[in-house]
Amino acid sequence: MDTHLNTRTKVGLIGLGAMGCGAVGNLLAKGFEVVGCDVRPDALDWLQAQGGTPASSLAEMAAQVRIVVCFVVNSAQTEAVLFGEGGLVGQLPAGAVFIACSTMDPGYVRALEARLSAHAISLIDAPVTGGAVGAARGTLTIMGSGTPEAFEFARPVLQAFGATVHCLGAAGNGAQMKVLNQLLCGVHLAAAGEALALAKRQGLPLDLTLEILSSGAAGSWMLADRGPRMIAGQFDNVTSAVDIFVKDMSLVLDATRESRFPAALAHAAYLAFLGTTARGLGAQDDSAVTTNYELT
Amino acid sequence: MDTHLNTRTKVGLIGLGAMGCGAVGNLLAKGFEVVGCDVRPDALDWLQAQGGTPASSLAEMAAQVRIVVCFVVNSAQTEAVLFGEGGLVGQLPAGAVFIACSTMDPGYVRALEARLSAHAISLIDAPVTGGAVGAARGTLTIMGSGTPEAFEFARPVLQAFGATVHCLGAAGNGAQMKVLNQLLCGVHLAAAGEALALAKRQGLPLDLTLEILSSGAAGSWMLADRGPRMIAGQFDNVTSAVDIFVKDMSLVLDATRESRFPAALAHAAYLAFLGTTARGLGAQDDSAVTTNYELT
Numbered sequence: 277m278d279t280h281l282n283t284r285t286k287v288g289l290i291g292l293g294a295m296g297c298g299a300v301g302n303l304l305a306k307g308f309e310v311v312g313c314d315v316r317p318d319a320l321d322w323l324q325a326q327g328g329t330p331a332s333s334l335a336e337m338a339a340q341v342r343i344v345v346c347f348v349v350n351s352a353q354t355e356a357v358l359f360g361e362g363g364l365v366g367q368l369p370a371g372a373v374f375i376a377c378s379t380m381d382p383g384y385v386r387a388l389e390a391r392l393s394a395h396a397i398s399l400i401d402a403p404v405t406g407g408a409v410g411a412a413r414g415t416l417t418i419m420g421s422g423t424p425e426a427f428e429f430a431r432p433v434l435q436a437f438g439a440t441v442h443c444l445g446a447a448g449n450g451a452q453m454k455v456l457n458q459l460l461c462g463v464h465l466a467a468a469g470e471a472l473a474l475a476k477r478q479g480l481p482l483d484l485t486l487e488i489l490s491s492g493a494a495g496s497w498m499l500a501d502r503g504p505r506m507i508a509g510q511f512d513n514v515t516s517a518v519d520i521f522v523k524d525m526s527l528v529l530d531a532t533r534e535s536r537f538p539a540a541l542a543h544a545a546y547l548a549f550l551g552t553t554a555r556g557l558g559a560q561d562d563s564a565v566t567t568n569y570e571l572t
Numbered sequence: 573m574d575t576h577l578n579t580r581t582k583v584g585l586i587g588l589g590a591m592g593c594g595a596v597g598n599l600l601a602k603g604f605e606v607v608g609c610d611v612r613p614d615a616l617d618w619l620q621a622q623g624g625t626p627a628s629s630l631a632e633m634a635a636q637v638r639i640v641v642c643f644v645v646n647s648a649q650t651e652a653v654l655f656g657e658g659g660l661v662g663q664l665p666a667g668a669v670f671i672a673c674s675t676m677d678p679g680y681v682r683a684l685e686a687r688l689s690a691h692a693i694s695l696i697d698a699p700v701t702g703g704a705v706g707a708a709r710g711t712l713t714i715m716g717s718g719t720p721e722a723f724e725f726a727r728p729v730l731q732a733f734g735a736t737v738h739c740l741g742a743a744g745n746g747a748q749m750k751v752l753n754q755l756l757c758g759v760h761l762a763a764a765g766e767a768l769a770l771a772k773r774q775g776l777p778l779d780l781t782l783e784i785l786s787s788g789a790a791g792s793w794m795l796a797d798r799g800p801r802m803i804a805g806q807f808d809n810v811t812s813a814v815d816i817f818v819k820d821m822s823l824v825l826d827a828t829r830e831s832r833f834p835a836a837l838a839h840a841a842y843l844a845f846l847g848t849t850a851r852g853l854g855a856q857d858d859s860a861v862t863t864n865y866e867l868t
Contacts, residue, residue, distance in 0.1 A: 405788025417787040440787060442780070453784060456771055460790035463763040467837050471756050477831045478748065484738070488749060491713040491736060492701030494756035496792035535773050537865065540843065541763050544836040569833065 286311055287433055288337045288344035289328075290357055292319035294515050295377070295404070296347035298411025299437040300328060303345075305414075306436040311337050338367035343433055344374050350523055351380040358392070370396035373430050377402050379454050379524050382531075386448035389422070398426035401447040402434060403454035405461075407501060408515045415439045419457070421450035455531045458524040459542050464498035465521065466545035469566030471499075472506045476570070482507045505563035518565060519558040521549040582607055583729055584633045584640035585624075586653055588615035590811050591673070591700070592643035594707025595733040596624055599641075601710075602732040607633050634663035639729055640670050646819055647676040654688070666692035669726050673698050675750050675820050678827075682744035685718070694722035697743040698730060699750035701757075703797060704811045711735045715753070717746035751827050754820040755838045760794035761817065762841035765862030767795075768802045772866065778803045801859035814861060815854040817845040 287303055289296055292314040300323065303310050310328040313336075314320060320330035331337040334357065337344070344364065348354055354376055358365050364374070374397055376385070389399040399422055406416040418438035420427060427443050434441045444450055471494075475485045486503045489495070505511070525546035532539040551568045552558070581604060585596055588610040596619065599606050606624040609632075610616060616626035627633040630653065633640070640660065644650055650672055654661050660670070670693055672681070685695040695718055702712040714734035716723060723739050730737045740746050767790075771781045782799045785791065801807070821842035828835040847864045848854070 405784070405790060407789045410788065417784060419784060442784060444780075452774065453776065453781065456767055456774075456776070456781065457785055457788065457790045459770065460763055460767050460785055460792070460795065463766075463837065464760065464790070464792055467756055467759040467763075470759075470835050470837050471752055474755065474828065474831060474833050474835060475752055477833050478752075478827075480749065480752070484740075485749065485752065488701070488713060488715060488738060489753055489756055492706060492753065493703045493793050493797070494701060494753045494760070496756070496760055497789050499756065501789070531774075532770065535770060537770050537773050538867070539766050539770060539865070540840040541759065541766050541837060544840045547836065569835070571834070 285309070285343065285433075286341045288313070288331075288341040289347070290314070290334075290337075290344060291347035291349070291353075292316070292323060293347060293349075294408035295411045297322070298408060298413075299345060299347060299377075300326060301412065302414040302437040303433070304328060308433070308436060311340050313337050334362055334364050335367050338364050342369050342372040343430060344368070344372070345377060345433065345437075346375065347377050349520065350378055351384045354378055354380065354388075365392070365395050365397065368397055372396075373398045373400060373426050375400040375402050375430055375433065377404055379403050379458060379527065380451055381527055382448045382451040382455065385451040386446075389447040398423060398429075399447050400426055400430045400434075401450040403450050403457075404438060405454070405457050407497075409501065411437070418442060419444060419450040419453040421445055422447045452531075455527050459528045459539065461498060462521055462525045462528065462545040462549065463541045464496040465502055465562060466548040466565050468496065468499040468503055469506060469548065469563070470569055472503060473566050473569035502563040505561060506566040511557065511560035511564035511567075514559070514561045516562050517559050518549055518552045518562050521562050521565070522546075522553050522558065525549055581605070581639065581729075582637045584609070584627075584637040585643070586610070586630075586633075586640060587643035587645070587649075588612070588619060589643060589645075590704035591707045593618070594704060594710075595641060595643060596622060597708065598710040598733040599729070600624060604729070604732060607636050609633050630658055630660050631663050634660050638665050638668040639726060640664070640668070641673060641729065641733075642671065643673050645816065646674055647680045650674055650676065650684075661688070661691050661693065664693055668692075669694045669696060669722050671696040671698050671726055671729065673700055675699050675754060675823065676747055677823055678744045678747040678751065681747040682742075685743040694719060694725075695743050696722055696726045696730075697746040699746050699753075700734060701750070701753050703793075705797065707733070714738060715740060715746040715749040717741055718743045748827075751823050755824045755835065757794060758817055758821045758824065758841040758845065759837045760792040761798055761858060762844040762861050764792065764795040764799055765802060765844065765859070766865055768799060769862050769865035798859040801857060802862040807853065807856035807860040807863075810855070810857045812858050813855050814845055814848045814858050817858050817861070818842075818849050818854065821845055
């Protein structure tokens with residue numbers, strides 16, 4: 277890699293969901309040009325309205341950029357974006373950097389780095405935490421990993437949408453940290469659902485209950501963020517779907533199996549998400565996990 | 573009750589543990605006189621050094637005060653303080669107010685109010701949240717309940733050691749809210765132990781892991797407060813013991829049974845505390861719950 281990025285650099289961004297849109301806003305605000313790609317036409321319209329450049333195909337994006345940020349949902353979508361029909365591999369220039377922000381299996385990520393390296397593409401494994409709120413505000417924490425050279429090349433882009441950028445060593449380490457992060461996120465989210473559903477069952481005033489629980493030792497980021505949505509009971513406005521947590525907690529369960537680690541809380545939380553999906557709510561907002569406890 | 577309290581009022585305080593000592597500090601700082609009682613002589617020495625007045629018996633306290641704050645561990649100790657040999661009942665003046673800050677079964681609390689009322693003593697059911705840190709800083713949230721008259725009488729005292737004082741209606745409602753609060757505290761604490769023990773098993777750098785997990789959507793009050801103690805692995809410096817959470821989560825389990833509410837996470841957390849106690853660590857700091865997952 278011969279040069280450093282500057283803020284006129286064009287950055288490719290794939291996946292204009294809640295997280296990707298937040299990253300776009302911060303990249304644009306910091307002077308980057310953003311070429312975006314998404315399967316939904318309305319997402320591309322949104323991007324154009326923000327001042328970004330919609331790309332109608334990955335090939336059209338690949339012709340313009342040598343650094344790509346990917347905010348798709350999972351490893352299957354990442355695989356499709358890279359190696360699927362019309363995918364980036366073979367179209368991105370040699371020396372390009374691919375920043376994968378999805379929550380994925382660490383083993384898959386480690387193998388992916390080697391596969392991309394064979395095509396002269398560097399992988400930055402860079403899952404994030406801070407939620408849609410953090411993405412919008414540019415306050416995400418980035419659990420980055422990858423080669424030092426690729427990481428330094430990508431750093432200005434990472435810093436544009438993350439307030440704290442960690443470099444955790446070889447690619448896959450970021451994914452490993454993110455799985456641990458999701459263990460707590462999933463447990464806290466399901467626990468918020470459990471507590472607020474119990475409060476409802478007991479006839480407690482829910483707004484006051486949430487205020488009290490959030491104010492002291494019972495507080496969590498998830499309770500504060502998802503609690504109001506749980507109380508409102510409207511799960512159609514989807515920030516992140518129940519199915520995402522079924523997937524993320526599955527990665528947690530895989531990690532605990534590999535480590536021979538009896539994580540009882542993680543398993544209980546997984547069952548709460550799975551039960552919510554089983555009742556047909558998998559595509560609803562993940563705050564719908566509270567309905568798993570509303571059995572009457 | 574004929575008068576309001578003023579800040580020269582003598583306040584009785586029973587139970588000079590981490591929570592009680594924090595309350596003493598704030599009461600003294602706000603100009604109240606504090607008459608304190610504890611079974612440990614060194615706690616009374618501490619009180620004297622702070623400018624408070626040690627009482628060598630409950631009778632000695634009862635002769636000086638008509639409002640008492642009680643920070644003992646549980647309902648058994650509360651029962652002993654009130655109705656045991658040499659207890660307050662029969663010694664406190666008519667019209668006295670007893671502020672019970674312990675985490676107790678709501679049913680016990682509701683019955684207690686009636687029993688005290690027969691002795692012309694008003695009960696304020698006032699469990700707190702915010703931990704030892706909150707007690708020391710005067711930032712506790714108080715889940716108060718009791719009759720409006722008794723509550724207004726007690727309010728200046730409550731406001732001296734709580735930043736936010738809620739009045740939730742009849743005595744027992746505070747206890748009910750506290751049980752719900754402990755559901756989340758216990759789950760979050762056990763989850764912090766689960767996540768950090770898994771990080772240790774996987775060989776991740778623990779200080780950095782805690783920093784990252786605390787910074788985003790995985791954050792909780794418990795993780796931030798107990799995480800450093802878990803990493804240090806020193807559980808002899810006891811702020812709150814494992815056995816306290818065995819007791820508190822038992823109250824949670826009772827509540828979920830009464831409500832016919834399948835709280836899977838609460839039960840998993842309970843088992844983590846019970847397992848820690850079963851390995852002989854019940855009197856250690858509750859951050860020792862992480863050792864429940866360190867099986868090698």
